[in-house]
């Protein structure tokens with residue numbers, strides 16, 4: 001059986017996610033990028049492997065039906081022909097995410113009703129989701145994603161549940177955390193591997209450090225969490241158990257001796273990062289120190305510095321001043337003086353901040369984090 005799947009991805013990182021997807025192997029092949037999503041095919045266990053192993057995708061959807069409809073009668077009939085009983089647990093609350101473009105039908109409330117009717121017609125006792133109350137409850141739920149373009153509708157069932165950035169380790173956050181999926185995608189984008197030393201001197205709650213440590217440990221990001229597909233009536237529990245066992249066998253507990261370090265000037269951030277790291281079975285040599293960037297220890301051996309400095313409205317609202325270009329310039333000077341020979345991955349809210357730091361050329365990628373525009377710059381030592 002071949003499944004049609006869709007990976008929702010962080011904007012700006014389609015090629016990184018596509019490469020990671022293809023590397024999953026095991027019958028997962030051709031990928032097609034379209035409108036911020038990647039379509040791919042795979043065998044029955046591809047749903048489990050993609051959710052368990054992808055570090056960079058936001059969620060995995062299963063394509064369950066596709067049809068043309070210009071009136072609600074046809075829409076309802078087509079929706080009723082989909083074998084929902086394979087994926088929708090009994091007693092589920094059903095959520096709908098729908099978007100339409102150039103479609104005669106655009107009333108998503110009517111689609112939600114027709115969808116529930118279609119499911120009830122197939123013998124399922126389901127009800128409409130009650131929004132946030134249902135998301136907090138432990139009773140089964142199912143999210144259906146509908147995209148309509150020019151009267152053609154694609155229906156998918158969400159297989160992930162909580163977004164894939166929720167790895168289960170980050171229980172504590174400092175200010176303005178980076179999404180785990182984006183941190184992992186950036187590390188992959190610059191080609192970081194555990195043979196290279198890594199330092200985040202403004203580590204906050206430690207997202208970069210922990211993603212790097214997990215990569216060094218070959219720790220699969222979905223090992224410690226649950227997924228929506230575990231509630232599917234067609235769930236193959238034996239195969240899932242096997243895959244989890246393989247994940248445990250792949251773990252390299254000491255991270256292969258990788259040199260990974262984080263620091264931050266705030267005691268609260270250091271505490272959060274250490275606690276988060278402990279939850280992924282921190283390899284002993286991964287250190288988190290309380291230190292101002294100005295006090296960085298000199299090291300000329302080389303490696304990768306990743307930096308996500310404070311910026312933007314969220315920190316301003318939290319009472320911190322927006323930082324001046326002079327501050328960014330002094331950070332750049334400090335890093336170059338203390339760590340010559342180190343490459344740098346720098347995140348900045350606008351190009352002028354990156355240029356004040358010392359960046360030249362164009363950003364590697366532009367994306368959004370927490371609703372704010374960010375650009376990432378890759379500065380190679382000696383260039």
Ligand SMILES: C[S@@+](CC[C@H](N)C(=O)[O-])C[C@H]1O[C@@H](n2cnc3c(N)ncnc32)[C@H](O)[C@@H]1O
Pocket residue numbers: 174175176177178179201202203204205206207208263264265266269291292293294308309310311
């Ligand atoms: C945007 S946050 C980093 C968030 C982090 N990437 C995460 O995912 O949690 C910026 C961090 O820089 C730290 N910081 C600001 N100025 C600093 C300095 N001069 N030296 C060291 N850390 C500093 C702040 O305490 C804050 O935790």
